[in-house]
Amino acid sequence: MQLQLFFPFPSPSPPPLPQTPTLIITSTLFSSFFFFFLVVLVLFSSHQRRQPKGKILPPGSMGWPYIGETLKFYTQNPDSFFANRRRRYGDTFKTHILGCPCVMISSPEAARIVLVTKAHLFKPTYPPSKEKMIGPQALFFHQGAYHSRLKKLVLAAFLPSVIRGSVSEIEQIVLKFLPTWENTTINTLQEMKRYAFDVAMISAFGHKRDSEMKGIKQLYQCLEKGYNSMPLDLPGTPFHKAMKARKQLNETLRRLIQERRGNEKAGGGGLLGNLLGAKNHKVDQLSDSQIADNVIGVIFAAHDTTASVLTWVLKYLHDNRDLLEAVTREQDGIQRKIIEENRRLTWDDTRHMPLTTRVIQETLRRASILSFTFREAVEDVEFEGYYIPKGWKVLPLFRTIHHCADFFPQPEKFDPSRFEVPLRPNTFIPFGNGVHSCPGSELAKLEMLVLLHHLTTSYRWQVVGDEDGIQYGPFPVPKRGLPVKVTPLQK
Numbered sequence: 001m002q003l004q005l006f007f008p009f010p011s012p013s014p015p016p017l018p019q020t021p022t023l024i025i026t027s028t029l030f031s032s033f034f035f036f037f038l039v040v041l042v043l044f045s046s047h048q049r050r051q052p053k054g055k056i057l058p059p060g061s062m063g064w065p066y067i068g069e070t071l072k073f074y075t076q077n078p079d080s081f082f083a084n085r086r087r088r089y090g091d092t093f094k095t096h097i098l099g100c101p102c103v104m105i106s107s108p109e110a111a112r113i114v115l116v117t118k119a120h121l122f123k124p125t126y127p128p129s130k131e132k133m134i135g136p137q138a139l140f141f142h143q144g145a146y147h148s149r150l151k152k153l154v155l156a157a158f159l160p161s162v163i164r165g166s167v168s169e170i171e172q173i174v175l176k177f178l179p180t181w182e183n184t185t186i187n188t189l190q191e192m193k194r195y196a197f198d199v200a201m202i203s204a205f206g207h208k209r210d211s212e213m214k215g216i217k218q219l220y221q222c223l224e225k226g227y228n229s230m231p232l233d234l235p236g237t238p239f240h241k242a243m244k245a246r247k248q249l250n251e252t253l254r255r256l257i258q259e260r261r262g263n264e265k266a267g268g269g270g271l272l273g274n275l276l277g278a279k280n281h282k283v284d285q286l287s288d289s290q291i292a293d294n295v296i297g298v299i300f301a302a303h304d305t306t307a308s309v310l311t312w313v314l315k316y317l318h319d320n321r322d323l324l325e326a327v328t329r330e331q332d333g334i335q336r337k338i339i340e341e342n343r344r345l346t347w348d349d350t351r352h353m354p355l356t357t358r359v360i361q362e363t364l365r366r367a368s369i370l371s372f373t374f375r376e377a378v379e380d381v382e383f384e385g386y387y388i389p390k391g392w393k394v395l396p397l398f399r400t401i402h403h404c405a406d407f408f409p410q411p412e413k414f415d416p417s418r419f420e421v422p423l424r425p426n427t428f429i430p431f432g433n434g435v436h437s438c439p440g441s442e443l444a445k446l447e448m449l450v451l452l453h454h455l456t457t458s459y460r461w462q463v464v465g466d467e468d469g470i471q472y473g474p475f476p477v478p479k480r481g482l483p484v485k486v487t488p489l490q491k
C-alpha cells in the first residue's frame with residue numbers, strides 16, 4: 001500500500017540542506033516536532049519498565065533510555081541494521097525505535113504466526129495522523145467483524161473473475177501513456193504513479209466517467225503531498241493543506257455516493273459499486289463515510305506501491321539486457337497471435353506470460369518495497385518461548401525474509417529463474433499474509449503485465465545519468481525516480 005500508508009524504511013542518508021527561508025521554517029517545524037517526539041518517547045517508555053518475573057523478553061538491545069536505537073535506525077543502512085541484529089540475536093529480537101518497544105520477526109514461520117495463525121493477538125497499528133488522513137473507517141485500521149465485512153466487499157471487487165473484464169481499459173490507459181514518452185526523458189517513478197493512479201481510479205469508480213473524476217484526482221494529489229509531512233495541523237503546513245483536501249474529497253465522494261444511491265442504474269461498478277451494494281454480498285449496508293474512507297484508502301494502497309515496483313522492473317530489465325530480450329521474445333509471440341487473430345490483448349494472454357510473470361515476482365522479492373509491516377500485541381503474548389508485553393509493536397520483516405540466503409541463494413542477484421521451482425512455504429510474501437493480506441495483488445500484477453507487453457514490444461529505454469543507488473520516497477526506488485530516455489524500437 002502506498003504506505004506511505006505502510007511504514008517505509010527511513011532514508012539512510014540525510015536530505016540536502018534547504019535554502020535559507022525554508023531553513024528557518026524547517027527549524028521551527030523541527031523544534032515543534034522534536035518536542036512532540038519527546039512527549040511520545042516519554043509516553044511510550046512506560047512499556048519498557050514492565051516485565052513480570054520469570055518471563056523472558058526476546059534478546060536484543062533497547063538502546064539508550066527514551067531514544068532507544070532510533071538514531072542507529074536512522075543513520076545506518078536499514079538492511080544492515082536488521083542484518084546485524086539478526087546475526088547477533090537470532091530471528092526474533094527486540095529493539096526500541098521511534099519511542100516504541102518493538103519485536104522484529106525475521107523467520108517465515110514466526111511471521112506466519114503473527115500474520116495468520118495468531119493474527120487476533122496482533123492488531124494493525126498506524127500513526128494517528130495517517131488514520132486521520134486516510135479516514136478512520138478504512139479497513140487497514142481494523143480487526144474482527146468490521147474488518148471481515150469490509151474485506152469481503154473489497155476482495156470481491158478485485159477477484160480475477162472481476163478484473164479480467166478491465167484488461168481492455170487498462171490497455172487503453174497504457175496506449176494513452178506510451179506515445180507521450182516517445183523520444184523524451186521521463187521520470188519513471190512519476191510516470192508509473194500517473195499510470196497506476198489512473199488504473200486505481202477505474203478500479204475504484206468503475207467504468208463510468210463521472211464529471212467529478214478530475215476534481216477527485218486533483219484533491220488526491222494535494223492529499224498525497226502532505227501525506228508524508230510532519231503531522232502539524234497549522235495553517236500553511238503541507239499537513240494542513242492535505243487535511244483540507246481530505247475534507248473536500250470527503251464532500252465530493254459523499255455527493256457521488258448519494259447520487260449513486262439515489263440512482264441504482266447509475267451503478268458504475270468498481271469498488272464503489274460493491275461497497276454500495278453491500279447487501280448483494282450478504283453484508284450490512286455501509287454508511288457514506290465508511291464507503292468514502294475505504295475508496296480513498298484503496299486508491300492510496302493501490303498506486304504508489306505498484307508504481308514503485310514497476311520502476312524497479314524497468315531498472316532490472318535495463319540492467320539485464322539478455323533478460324529484456326527474452327521477455328521481448330515472449331511478448332512478441334503473444335503480439336503475433338493477437339495480430340493474426342485480429343483482436344486486442346485479453347486476460348488469457350496475460351496468463352501465458354511465464355517469464356514476464358517471473359520477472360515481476362523476482363522484482364517483488366529483490367526490491368521488497370514494503371520492507372515490513374507493523375502490528376501491536378493486543379495482550380501479553382507468549383511467543384516462541386518469549387514474552388511480548390501488551391502494546392509492544394511487532395514487525396514481520398518481509399525484506400529480511402526475501403533476502404535470506406537460506407531461501408534465496410545469492411539473494412542480491414536478480415534471477416527470475418528462482419521462481420521456476422516451488423518455494424519454501426511463507427518465504428515469499430510481498431503481498432503480506434493472512435487476514436490483512438493484499439486484496440489488490442492480482443490487479444497489481446495485471447497492470448504490470450499489460451504495460452510490459454506494450455513497452456517491451458515497441459520501445460527501449462536508456463537510464464540517464466550513471467547515478468546508482470536508492471532513494472526512499474517513501475518506498476525504496478532507484479535514485480531520482482529512474483530518469484530514462486524512451487525510444488521506439490526499430491523493427
Ligand code: HEM
Nearest residue numbers: 001139140301302305306309373430431432436438440444
Ligand atoms: C505491487 C503492488 C502492491 C504491493 C507490493 C502491496 C502490498 C501489500 C501488503 C504487503 C499488504 C499487507 C499489509 C499488512 O499486512 O499490514 C497490503 C494490504 C493491502 N493492499 Fe496492497 N499491495 C500492492 C498493490 C495493491 C493494489 C493495486 C491495491 C488495490 C486494489 C491494494 C490494496 C490493499 C489493501 C486495501 C490492503 C489492506 C488489506 C487489509 O488490511 O485487509 N494493494 N498490500
